[in-house]
Amino acid sequence: xxxxxxxxxxxxxxxxxxxxxxxxxxxxxxxxxxxxxxxxxxxxxxxxxxxxxxxxxxxxxxxxxxxxxxxxxxxxxxxxxxxxxxxxxxxxxxxxxxxxxxxxxxxxxxxxxxxxxxxxxxxxxxxxxxxxxxxxxxxxxxxxxxxxxxxxxxxxxxxxx
Amino acid sequence: xxxxxxxxxxxxxxxxxxxxxxxxxxxxxxxxxxxxxxxxxxxxxxxxxxxxxxxxxxxxxxxxxxxxxxxxxxxxxxxxxxxxxxxxxxxxxxxxxxxxxxxxxxxxxxxxxxxxxxxxxxxxxxxxxxxxxxxxxxxxxxxxxxxxxxxxxxxxxxxxxxxxxxxxxxxxxxxxxxxxxxxxxxxxxxxxxxxxxxxxxxxxxxxxxxxxxxxxxxxxxxxxxxxxxxxxxxxxxxxxxxxxxxxxxxxxxxxxxxxxxxxxxxxxxxxxxxxxxxxxxxxxxxxxxxxxxxxxxxxxxxxxxxxxxxxxxxxxxxxxxxxxxxxxxxxxxxxxxxxxxxxxxxxxxxxxxxxxxxxxxxxxxxxxxxxxxxxxxxxxxxxxxxxxxxxxxxxxxxxxxxx
Numbered sequence: 001x002x003x004x005x006x007x008x009x010x011x012x013x014x015x016x017x018x019x020x021x022x023x024x025x026x027x028x029x030x031x032x033x034x035x036x037x038x039x040x041x042x043x044x045x046x047x048x049x050x051x052x053x054x055x056x057x058x059x060x061x062x063x064x065x066x067x068x069x070x071x072x073x074x075x076x077x078x079x080x081x082x083x084x085x086x087x088x089x090x091x092x093x094x095x096x097x098x099x100x101x102x103x104x105x106x107x108x109x110x111x112x113x114x115x116x117x118x119x120x121x122x123x124x125x126x127x128x129x130x131x132x133x134x135x136x137x138x139x140x141x142x143x144x145x146x147x148x149x150x151x152x153x154x155x156x157x158x159x160x161x
Numbered sequence: 162x163x164x165x166x167x168x169x170x171x172x173x174x175x176x177x178x179x180x181x182x183x184x185x186x187x188x189x190x191x192x193x194x195x196x197x198x199x200x201x202x203x204x205x206x207x208x209x210x211x212x213x214x215x216x217x218x219x220x221x222x223x224x225x226x227x228x229x230x231x232x233x234x235x236x237x238x239x240x241x242x243x244x245x246x247x248x249x250x251x252x253x254x255x256x257x258x259x260x261x262x263x264x265x266x267x268x269x270x271x272x273x274x275x276x277x278x279x280x281x282x283x284x285x286x287x288x289x290x291x292x293x294x295x296x297x298x299x300x301x302x303x304x305x306x307x308x309x310x311x312x313x314x315x316x317x318x319x320x321x322x323x324x325x326x327x328x329x330x331x332x333x334x335x336x337x338x339x340x341x342x343x344x345x346x347x348x349x350x351x352x353x354x355x356x357x358x359x360x361x362x363x364x365x366x367x368x369x370x371x372x373x374x375x376x377x378x379x380x381x382x383x384x385x386x387x388x389x390x391x392x393x394x395x396x397x398x399x400x401x402x403x404x405x406x407x408x409x410x411x412x413x414x415x416x417x418x419x420x421x422x423x424x425x426x427x428x429x430x431x432x433x434x435x436x437x438x439x440x441x442x443x444x445x446x447x448x449x450x451x452x453x454x455x456x457x458x459x460x461x462x463x464x465x466x467x468x469x470x471x472x473x474x475x476x477x478x479x480x481x482x483x484x485x486x487x488x489x490x491x492x493x494x495x496x497x498x499x500x501x502x503x504x505x506x507x508x509x510x511x512x513x514x515x516x517x518x519x520x521x522x523x524x525x526x527x528x529x530x531x532x533x534x535x536x537x538x539x540x541x542x543x544x545x546x547x548x549x550x551x552x553x554x555x556x557x558x559x560x561x562x563x564x
Contacts, residue, residue, distance in 0.1 A: 015496065015516070022497040074495060075523045109495045109520050110529035 010071040012044055019074055020044075023112050035117050044069050047083070048117065056125045063087050065120070066096075067113060077107035079150050080116060088130035091123060095140045097149040098123075099133065104150060295324040299331060302338075311338040329359040336368050345375040363393040367406050370413075379417050386410040394502055404515070407501050411561040418558020422480040433473045440465055479556050487560050491550050494530060495520065499560055500550045505543040508533045514540070 012020065020043050027037055036049040046067040052058025064083040070076040080103050082096035091099040102111060102119055133139070143152075302317035318335035325331065336351035352369035355362050370385030386409055393403045444462040487499050493513040502514040508531040512520075520529055521537050528535045554560055 019495075019497055026497070072523070075519055107524065108527075108529040108532065109516070109524060 012069060012073065013071050016069060016071065016073040017043065020069060023114070026112075027114060032114050032117050032121075034121055046113065048113075050117070050121065050124075052087075053121060053125045057127065057130060058087055058124050061087065065117070067116075074109035074111075077103055077150070078113070078116070079103075079148055080120070081149060087124060088132060089124060089127050090129065090131055090133055092133070093136050093139050093143075094132060095143055097139070097143065097152070104152075291324045295321040295328065295331065298324070299334065302334060306334070306338060309341075311342050314338045327358055329355040329362050329365065332358070333362060333364045333368070336365070340368055340371065345372045348372040349376075361392055361396075363389050363396060363402055363406075366392060367402065367409075371409060374409075374413050374416075379413060379420070383410065383413050383417065386413060403502075414554070414558060415561040418561065422558065426477055426480060429473055429477050433469070436469055436473075437466065440469065480559070487553070487557075491546070491553055499554075500546055503543040503546040503550070504540040505546075506531075506533075506535055507539050508535075511543045511546050514542075 024037075024043070031037065034051045034053055036051075038047040038049060040047065046065075046069075048065040048067060050063045050065055052061040052063075054060075063086065066081055066083050068079040070078065080098060080100075082092060082098065084094065084096050086092050086094060086096040093099075098120065100119065100123060102108075102116065139152075143149075298317045298321035302314040302321065305311070305314035305317060315335055315338045318331050318338065321328070321331045322335065332351045332355035336348045336355065339345070339347040339351065348368050349372040352365045352372065355365035356369065359365070366385050366389035370382045370389060373379075373382035373385060376382075386406060390403065390406045390410055393406055440462070491499050493500055493503070493516060494510065495516045496513050498513070500511070500513055503511045504514045504517060505511045506517075506528045508528045510528060510530050512529070517529075517540065518537065521535065526535055527533060
């Protein structure tokens with residue numbers, strides 16, 4: 001269990017449940033390349049295996065994403081974090097939190113788990129250096145009490161990487 | 162031609178609300194024609210008033226209402242205005258239902274209560290005493306209902322109905338109690354009455370639909386639910402009722418489809434078997450002719466059978482439910498489900514109305530896919546998609562199936 005499990009979780013609403021079932025079926029028929037959904041009976045938390053895209057600095061590396069869905073998904077963004085060890089990346093903190101605008105301020109209900117995964121993979125793929133964000137230590141320290149990344153006030157200063 | 166009874170009502174505005182009560186005895190009423198009472202009075206102020214006529218009868222009464230006060234029968238009148246300084250009179254016509262019931266009026270005693278009320282009546286802020294009492298009864302009924310005491314709630318609503326039979330809410334509320342007690346015939350009765358009073362009552366159409374479905378009158382029930390849904394969407398597209406009605410409608414339609422499709426597949430199956438047998442027999446006859454290319458005939462025979470099977474599979478295709486057969490263009494990009502009430506944005510993207518409204522309220526004022534600024538007022542119903550969905554569902558009834 002990661003620190004974020006302390007984040008209070010309410011059962012999924014009916015709309016959320018319906019939509020997640022549909023997404024899951026669609027995923028099984030047509031999964032995004034490089035991702036594998038670990039089968040569980042928990043609809044509210046998906047564990048997804050990510051393979052670094054060939055030809056990038058993360059090729060042949062495997063990481064795990066944990067996706068937690070809020071009660072009012074898709075009107076609220078899911079909480080997406082890497083289960084440590086998280087990939088070394090200028091926008092990924094060592095506690096697994098990801099600095100990616102679509103997960104927070106720029107969320108849109110038309111996005112799906114599939115499209116989030118593709119965004120994360122493209123974020124990984126476009127990186128040229130393996131390093132932590134400059135404020136990693138300070139941020140991770142702040143989050144020690146198990147704060148969800150969704151409570152962070154993110155500052156998206158760089159969309160090149 | 163009608164027997165008429167005149168009663169002079171005093172005009173009095175000193176008290177508020179003043180009440181004038183007169184008793185009169187009806188010695189005889191000629192029965193074959195409808196009885197009529199004329200009440201006359203004088204007014205010197207422009208006011209509205211409510212008239213209530215009460216018939217006291219020891220015997221049967223016209224159109225009896227189930228009530229604790231079963232011996233009295235009320236007629237309520239809507240409010241109306243009286244011209245300044247003019248005499249007024251009101252005619253009360255009894256509706257005839259059966260000759261026998263009219264005959265029961267012989268020897269009736271009438272109490273005529275005329276309620277006057279002051280200026281408040283005109284502005285609509287005050288209710289007549291009877292209406293007030295009925296409202297209180299409705300509130301009591303609602304409290305009982307919340308506590309699942311349906312019997313007590315029914316009694317309260319019944320009394321309210323007795324006081325003011327023309328308020329559709331009392332009927333629909335009572336119907337709701339009957340519904341909870343699974344007394345569907347009573348539900349039907351009350352709902353029909355409510356619809357008579359107010360054709361646009363969503364709840365009445367909805368519960369009537371449910372009652373008809375219970376009676377296995379699927380087609381009629383679906384029609385009522387459809388009406389309820391259309392009315393509900395017009396009144397309050399985001400209301401909880403709309404979703405609930407849609408669910409019930411979908412369930413009913415699915416049932417209709419199940420019936421129809423099992424009949425169809427049974428027909429197809431027996432036809433298919435008959436065709437196969439016929440082909441085999443024909444082949445057998447062909448075979449028995451001495452000069453035939455036996456192998457070729459056998460092959461063509463196999464082919465024919467295969468084609469026959471294909472033809473029948475094609476014919477039954479629309480009835481085979483299959484996940485993900487609903488085409489994407491008939492599904493909302495947010496719910497991923499088939500459209501119920503599609504609306505289109507200025508960007509040209511279509512969404513489910515309830516969900517896009519939710520998005521605009523909770524997430525932000527932008528189009529979820531194009532991220533163009535979007536306001537609720539810019540949403541337009543997408544009738545073409547709605548028709549396409551209807552056409553698709555008519556053909557593929559299984560798509561009504563909800564999880």
